[in-house]
Amino acid sequence: MSLNPYLPSLATIIETFDETPDVKTFRVVLKDEAAMRAFRFEPGQVAQLSVFGTGESTFVICSPPTRMDFLQFSVMRVGELTHRLHTLKEGDPIGLRGPLGNHFDYESMKGKDIVFIGGGLGLAPLRTLLLFMLDNRADYGNITLIYGGRTPEHLCFKGELAEWAARGDMRVELTVDNPDKSWSHRVGVVPAVLTDLAVSPENAVAVTCGPPIMIRFTIQALEKLGFTDEQIVTTLERRMKCGVGLCGRCNIGGKFVCVDGPVFTQAQLKELPQEF
Amino acid sequence: MVARFLANSALADTAAAWARDFRLLAPVREGQAVVYRAWAKDMHPFLGRPPTCSAKEALLPQTENLLTYTYRKDQADLTRTEVFVAEPLPPEPTLLLGARPCDARGRKLLDRVFLERGVEDPLYAAKRRNTLFVTVACERMENTCFCHWTGGGPTSEEGSDVLLFAVGADGGGYVAKALTPEGERLLDKLPEASRAAQEELAAKLASPPSQAVPGPAPDLSAAPERFLKLFGNMDFWMDESARCLSCGVCTYLCPACSCFNITDENSGMKGKRLRTWDTCMSALYTLEGSGHNPRVSRAHRLRNRVGHKFCYHPQEFPKDAGAQPEFSCTGCGRCIKSCPVSVDIRRVVLDLMEKGDAS
Numbered sequence: 001m002s003l004n005p006y007l008p009s010l011a012t013i014i015e016t017f018d019e020t021p022d023v024k025t026f027r028v029v030l031k032d033e034a035a036m037r038a039f040r041f042e043p044g045q046v047a048q049l050s051v052f053g054t055g056e057s058t059f060v061i062c063s064p065p066t067r068m069d070f071l072q073f074s075v076m077r078v079g080e081l082t083h084r085l086h087t088l089k090e091g092d093p094i095g096l097r098g099p100l101g102n103h104f105d106y107e108s109m110k111g112k113d114i115v116f117i118g119g120g121l122g123l124a125p126l127r128t129l130l131l132f133m134l135d136n137r138a139d140y141g142n143i144t145l146i147y148g149g150r151t152p153e154h155l156c157f158k159g160e161l162a163e164w165a166a167r168g169d170m171r172v173e174l175t176v177d178n179p180d181k182s183w184s185h186r187v188g189v190v191p192a193v194l195t196d197l198a199v200s201p202e203n204a205v206a207v208t209c210g211p212p213i214m215i216r217f218t219i220q221a222l223e224k225l226g227f228t229d230e231q232i233v234t235t236l237e238r239r240m241k242c243g244v245g246l247c248g249r250c251n252i253g254g255k256f257v258c259v260d261g262p263v264f265t266q267a268q269l270k271e272l273p274q275e276f
Numbered sequence: 277m278v279a280r281f282l283a284n285s286a287l288a289d290t291a292a293a294w295a296r297d298f299r300l301l302a303p304v305r306e307g308q309a310v311v312y313r314a315w316a317k318d319m320h321p322f323l324g325r326p327p328t329c330s331a332k333e334a335l336l337p338q339t340e341n342l343l344t345y346t347y348r349k350d351q352a353d354l355t356r357t358e359v360f361v362a363e364p365l366p367p368e369p370t371l372l373l374g375a376r377p378c379d380a381r382g383r384k385l386l387d388r389v390f391l392e393r394g395v396e397d398p399l400y401a402a403k404r405r406n407t408l409f410v411t412v413a414c415e416r417m418e419n420t421c422f423c424h425w426t427g428g429g430p431t432s433e434e435g436s437d438v439l440l441f442a443v444g445a446d447g448g449g450y451v452a453k454a455l456t457p458e459g460e461r462l463l464d465k466l467p468e469a470s471r472a473a474q475e476e477l478a479a480k481l482a483s484p485p486s487q488a489v490p491g492p493a494p495d496l497s498a499a500p501e502r503f504l505k506l507f508g509n510m511d512f513w514m515d516e517s518a519r520c521l522s523c524g525v526c527t528y529l530c531p532a533c534s535c536f537n538i539t540d541e542n543s544g545m546k547g548k549r550l551r552t553w554d555t556c557m558s559a560l561y562t563l564e565g566s567g568h569n570p571r572v573s574r575a576h577r578l579r580n581r582v583g584h585k586f587c588y589h590p591q592e593f594p595k596d597a598g599a600q601p602e603f604s605c606t607g608c609g610r611c612i613k614s615c616p617v618s619v620d621i622r623r624v625v626l627d628l629m630e631k632g633d634a635s
Contacts, residue, residue: 004363004398006342006538006549052345052359052549053542057565078565093359212568239564241538244395247554248535249561251580252570254588259394273507273583275570 005244008050008095009035013088014070019156020149022077023121024086027063027070028096040099041065043106043128044235044263047098048243049073054084058240058258061099062124064132071096074124074156100243101262104129104233109205113141117218119148119190119210123156125235125262126209134170143170144199148190148214151178173197191217194225201226207233212276219266229267236262252276280466281473282440283449291321291373294462298371298408301334303327312372323374323412323440323450330531330610331379334372335386335403338528339552340364342399342538346546364399369406371462378423378608380411380435382531385604388593389534399551408458411436412450415480417490420609422622425493427600428607431481438462441480445473496586497600499625502632503587512631513575516582516624519617520574524555526611526619527581532604535561556580582624 015027028049030036041047043064050056057079063072077086088094106129114133116126126145133140145164149155155174165172175186175193186193190210199206206227208218215234222232238250238257245259253273255261282290292315294300300315309328313319341364350356383404390400414421414430423429433439437459440450451469454460469477506512527533537554541547554561557577563569571577590601605621612620 005395006399006551007361007363010359010361052347052361053540053547055540056538076565082565091356093357095359095361211566237564238570239562241536241554245393246389246395246397246534246536247538248556248584249554251584251588253583254591273504275507275576275580 005097006242008048008056008097011071011094011096013090013092013094015090016088019074019121019158020154023074023156024077025062025072025074026085026088027072028094029070030096031093036068039068039071042099042103043132044101044103044125045099046101046243046258046262047071047073047096048100048240049075049081049085050095050097051081051084051088052095055081056095056097056241057081057085058100058237058243060125060128060235060262062127064128064135066132066135074121076121097243101258102260104207104235104263106132109133110139111141111203113200113202113204114143115199115204115206116143116145116147117190117194117206117208117210117222118145119214120150120154121156122208122210122214123147124209126207127157127160129207130164134164134167137169141203144173144197145170146173146175146190146193146197148175148177148193148210150176152176152180152183189217190214191221194218194221199225201228201231205231205233209235229270230265232266234264234266234269236264238262279469279474279477280452280454280463281446281449281469282452282466283447285447286449286466287321287323288319290466291315291319292317293465294371294373297369299368301370301372303374312374321373323442326376326378326414326418326608327374328529328610328614330382330529330608331372331375331409332382332386332531332534334370334407334409335383335400336390336534336536336553339550340399342549342551344546344548348545367399367403367406370403371408371410373410375409375411375436376414376608377411377430377432377434377436377439378421378428378606379531380409381423381428381432381606382608383409383435385532385589385602385606386534388589388604393592408437408456408462409435410438410440410459410462412440412442415442418609418613419490420612421490421607422493422609423607425496425622426603426605426607430484441477443473443476443480445476446470449473451477494626494629496603496625496629498633499603499628500587500590500601502628503583505632506628507579507583509631510575512627513579514573516627517574517578517619520557520578520619521617522557522559522574522577523616524557525614525616526621527555527557528553529610529614531606531608531610532585556584578619578624582621582628585621586625586628 010031048056059073241247245256250257295315301312302321390397437456585604589604
């Protein structure tokens with residue numbers, strides 16, 4: 001990797017597919033095969049994807065470091081860069097800067113029960129850690145995934161949800177706000193399901209990501225269940241440009257989400273000025 | 277070190293001589309403003325008052341290239357496109373003439389971010405290594421100046437390679453004091469300052485005119501704690517920011533503000549990725565694609581600017597206990613002087629000190 005932190009590596013899209021009407025998944029490899037073989041990252045780290053001529057934006061690497069055939073990114077179409085990104089096809093060149101940021105502390109989670117709580121595309125960073133844990137299954141206790149979306153159509157990674165539910169070594173609870181006729185799982189918001197399941201905080205860690213409003217009520221629900229601030233882990237999003245702690249905008253008080261995060265425990269977040 | 281003399285009558289020729297070895301940025305009058313411009317023939321450097329813009333342009337240009345890219349058709353398969361990326365050329369050796377001591381101290385604060393925070397910024401580092409500052413000491417402080425609040429002063433040497441002191445002796449000019457070996461080399465063609473000029477300077481420094489420093493500096497050592505105490509008091513921040521227009525001039529003119537944006541500028545099959553100054557006073561600065569904005573009001577944004585300068589920066593770069601904290605502010609007063617609605621950061625900080633103490 002270049003010493004210039006602004007210089008992206010060139011990469012090629014090898015596969016794209018739609019997750020939902022506005023989320024597309026991209027599988028990407030670095031153009032330089034040796035660089036791809038040497039690429040190392042940790043679950044929870046992010047990268048900047050470039051479409052030269054439009055700009056750059058930050059996305060979590062949502063495939064685990066245990067599966068290095070490609071790097072996967074799932075992108076919601078919301079702004080200029082993501083609109084442009086959604087028009088790209090297999091074989092198109094892009095730029096990639098990364099890995100950036102900190103990561104999930106999976107070492108300290110060993111031997112514990114893990115509760116993943118995700119909403120919408122918030123499942124992307126959880127997917128990285130979940131697959132990493134499934135690839136090292138013996139290191140962890142019970143694994144539960146509680147995942148919700150607005151409608152069945154808005155759930156990401158649909159094929160895998162069924163696969164995970166069928167594995168037998170993890171529990172999957174799905175919920176939507178607005179079901180359709182074919183929906184056979186839960187109905188209601190994620191924090192309500194969490195409360196309903198009465199997940200035990202005993203030797204457990206909760207890892208959550210989703211829209212800000214979901215995270216807020218999920219943390220309240222976890223606290224009611226008896227989870228301490230150290231047992232609640234979340235990963236934040238902020239507008240970012242440089243990704244290396246210099247351009248300024250992603251600060252929460254004196255911390256920068258791009259280098260001090262994106263992964264924080266609730267205990268760490270409580271230390272910061274409350275500006276979310 | 278020998279004190280040299282730069283006569284007013286020799287200023288243009290000396291600058292022209294420097295311009296042969298350096299990219300010379302010199303202050304010139306343009307309308308009401310004094311701005312730095314790249315040296316051109318027949319230019320008249322104006323050192324009579326502090327430049328309107330800060331000197332950060334020399335190290336962190338308003339716009340600079342991060343990289344260039346070119347798309348080309350793959351000749352083996354014309355349905356495919358390849359992209360090529362190139363880094364910018366290294367910067368030329370630069371000399372900045374006419375900064376003020378507050379600007380020179382700003383270099384240290386920019387170093388904190390671009391060299392010391394974590395990742396070294398290679399573009400900044402390259403410019404920093406080959407940029408010299410020939411600074412003009414201030415004879416008096418203006419009513420917007422408060423460099424003595426933040427550890428500086430009108431004749432502070434920090435961050436300069438040469439410091440020029442205005443004198444009336446010998447037909448008028450500057451006693452030039454080299455502060456670094458590079459600065460000394462700049463001066464080696466200039467005559468030694470006369471005894472009269474040196475004595476005039478010594479007398480001036482010994483008894484500065486009474487209006488030179490406007491009032492004693494308040495003790496701001498508790499500013500970081502007072503800020504955090506008032507962080508959640510939105511009434512306080514609404515009051516302080518009530519007039520703010522979010523125009524951002526305070527941050528653009530600030531010698532210590534370093535936030536930047538990165539954008540692509542496309543032209544056909546090629547283009548540039550640019551770094552430009554950005555401002556935390558703009559709502560767009562933190563606006564996310566989803567529409568969520570963590571700093572949705574002017575009150576949130578002013579709080580961030582003041583917080584960064586007087587709380588987050590001193591916490592990130594702590595001084596020894598008991599010492600004055602290092603603020604990300606050199607007290608140059610440009611944000612006060614150029615604010616269209618007279619928001620005064622000194623007032624905000626004094627209000628912090630007072631109201632943050634009450635609870």
